[in-house]
Amino acid sequence: MNFIRKPFGYEPIVTKEDLKKDNKKKIDKPSDWKGVLTRIWKLVDEQRFLLIIVLLMVVASSALALLGPYMIGVIIDEYITKAKFAGLAKMIGILVFVYVFLSVTMYLQSYWMIGISQQTIYRLRTGLFNHLQKLPISFFDKRQHGELMSRMTNDIENVSQTLNSSFIQVFSSILTLVGTTVVMLMLSPLLTFITLTIVPFMYFAMRWITKRTSKLFKEQQKAVGDLNGMIEETISGQRIVKAFSQESRMLEEFSVKSDRLKKTGFWALIYSGFIPKVMNLLNNVSFTLVAAAGGILAFYGYVSIGEIVIFTEYARQFTRPLNDLANQFNTVLSAIAGAERVFAIIDEKTEVDAAMDNKNYKLKGNVTFENVTFQYNQDEESPTIQHVSFHVEAGQTAALLGATGAGKTTIMQLLARFYEVNEGKILIDNIPIDKLPRQTLRSQTAFVLQDPFLFEMTVRENIRYGKLNATDEEVLEAAKEANAHEFIKKLPNGYDTVLTADGGEISQGQKQLLSIARALVADPALLLLDEATSSIDTVTELKIQEALERLMQGRTSFVIAHRLNTVQKADLVFVMEGGELVESGSQEELVKQKGRYYNMLNNSKK
The missing domain is CATH 3.40.50.300 (P-loop containing nucleotide triphosphate hydrolases)
Incomplete structure (x- = not known):
């Protein structure tokens, strides 16, 4: 890939040929599940106690979910079939209490888990942002900004959704699966064996599906990041796009990247869509087999009607957690792919200062x-x-x-x-x-660049960015020395006027004057000026030149200029x-x- 030089950095030039080559590349291998999950687990450190309580709630809800069907079978066998009404109301009351308490435990585990997941995601997002601030300029030079934004938003959001719902769902499904199997074996080993006959079919079907979805979801995450990067840069550089009439090229590049996302997303959803269909089919087959076998056993008196009711309910509960696990698997895959991309950034080497002896040194x-x-x-x-x-x-x-x-x-x-x-x-x-x-x-050190960057904040805050603890008087004095005070006074709210990120409300020359004011308030020892007066009209250039002379007074200055x-x-x-x-x-x-x-x-x- 080629690179184009920009002020203070390089940026990749993406051509149609590059995109075609990317489409032909092999899809990455599946993520390191163990490593990613271990790192996420470490982020939960501060809330381990609350997480244990959540897990206890999950155990309670799983036990109550198993107890309910069993009580229904007991009520049928001991009360309804025997026309025994003494104590029936009490049993029904207990059954109602079981299901009410089941709802309470499910609500509490969901409520607490959301708090845990949001705190964990907060730590992950904050850790990623903090790490980005410590990375060298070379890291940002060779990466699309939109792609990095995608990791801060889309990828972390995938992890958040998984922690919010999938964690409890997976743990609950495993407990329900184990508990159901134990109770089923106690009731009827033969019917349990008949129920378990579908497990091999589920295993091989899931293996065939997930082998494909694991790769496709990771590729989909990458395609989303690439597309976001292209969109962000196109919108940011819209003036350049229009100035050079490159709309058709942008449309072509967008079409190629969008097509890549469409294809990976299509096949990821196609394969993952097989999961509920296959699981429902096998679920119905299992229910049919159990019902038929149970009916025969009941006819010959080997089991009671209540036991058949209990067992059919458990048979359905046995396949339900398998179905839930299969459905959650896709969500987990997507979250692991997103987390891996986030951790890949966090693993990048930061700017490290080997020596700190001159930490408080005052430059001459x-x-x-x-x-x-x-x-x-x-x-x-x-x-x-x-x-x-x-x-x-x-x-x-x-x-x-x-x-x-x-x-x-x-x-x-x-x-x-x-x-x-x-x-x-x-x-x-x-x-x-x-x-x-x-x-x-x-x-x-202060910089005054050819294309000054302004933040979406007030004029006062933009100037103060050069020295965050500067007083309002220092800001005012810097603006006057930079010849910016006169035009600032004419803005709708003066120094409290909020500028947009690109400073569209003011001219290029006025942006440059604010940039000089920012440098003046910083009071630097070293000044770097890169084409500070290019693309400026003559009148404004005189103001900028006068402001720059004040700024350079007594400071070591390096000036790049074509004029x-x-x-x-x-x-x-x-x-x-x-x-x-x-x-x-x-x-x-x-x-x-x-x-x-x-x-x-x-x-x-x-």
Whole structure:
């Protein structure tokens, strides 16, 4: 698969050929049931006591469910067939109490189990989200955001539904199955044997079905994630889709992914749909055999009518838990597939800081690259940047120039420790960058990107995002220094105006001013500006330039820009070409050399 470079990362380009190849891939093998279930069990740790109570309620309800039919048989044999009415009302009252208490225990076990499952899912969802915050940028660069969202929502919801209902259902079915078999053997071993003759047929039928559904449900989960990813990215990038008239391509890609989900979902439901049909058929066959054999035995006096009633009810109870187990099996399979996908994310390696000695270090801003080489993918033919060396003093502004793909943004990413260098060293204040905790480094670094991102919150909160404990006065001062105060006052609710996620209510230039205000309130030692003034009208650009000059005052700044007029005041200029630093020095030095930078200046004046 190919990748396209984006600001601070890479994103996969999905082509029709890629999708066809994906369709031809073999379906993954079944999940590691034991490992997944063990990890889910560990999440229930805090509520083990309540879970034990739930299990006791299940035992009670299973026992009462077995007691009811037995009492009905006793009432028939001892009272109705003998026309004995003394004590009949008492027995009926006890029977009513049994079924009422059965309903109470079933309600309580369901009520408590829902609480357990929701708490468990809360821990799972929170654990996944917390882990996502600790993963490196490289993890997100190569994954569709919608697919990750699917794991946070669809996959976890599957686990939730299973814990809510299937856990009790499976445990209850097993208890009922064992209890029913024991009572049936006590009543009539012969009729029990006749009932058990259907078990081999059930086993082989279920094995044939689940062998197929286990793979299909896992593939269905993957197809849902892929489709969600494609939808999320298409909606987020709708302006780009329309700008390049790619609607037909998006429809084609959606059609292929949707077709994949349709096919896997179709066959998963087809095979799983066999389960109730097969189980009902075998259930009816078992009931018919028991009724016929029981009738013959009753005719010859080997069993009573009450015993036949009891046994037929138990025979039906025997097949019912088998039917329930078979039906729940599909739900459990889907939940295991979802849980496995969630745990796969949780198992991803997080950003780990080996040394924490400089946790409270205050950056001065001296930056040194010593023979740095880096590439995003090891299978690339050549490194993204190679043998890059330079030094920037604290408070200086360094301009990075060069064509797209020259390695300018990569230098920014390495400075922020979004990636680690393959060779060479990066020093900040003569401290190797890997000896600086990422939190320490990034909390003193601010970014102003080409396409600023705004959150769905108020203007005030968006600015304060650079420093969460900033006062309203600090926010106001930062907005004024960023030349954003005037347009903010004109918004419907001023600083309390709630912006949408894409900031559609304001212009691109105004978004950039808010981004600068966010950086100003953070008061960083290191500033990274990536095409901060591109695609901006001249009037707004002047405001942004003025705000940026205030922002860069006294701070070490790295500026990427295609317009040379935006870097005229830079102390140092670094010209990148093909991943190499081909020219570096002050503007006066580079002009005297009459090299690439000199040619750039001349060409910009034409």
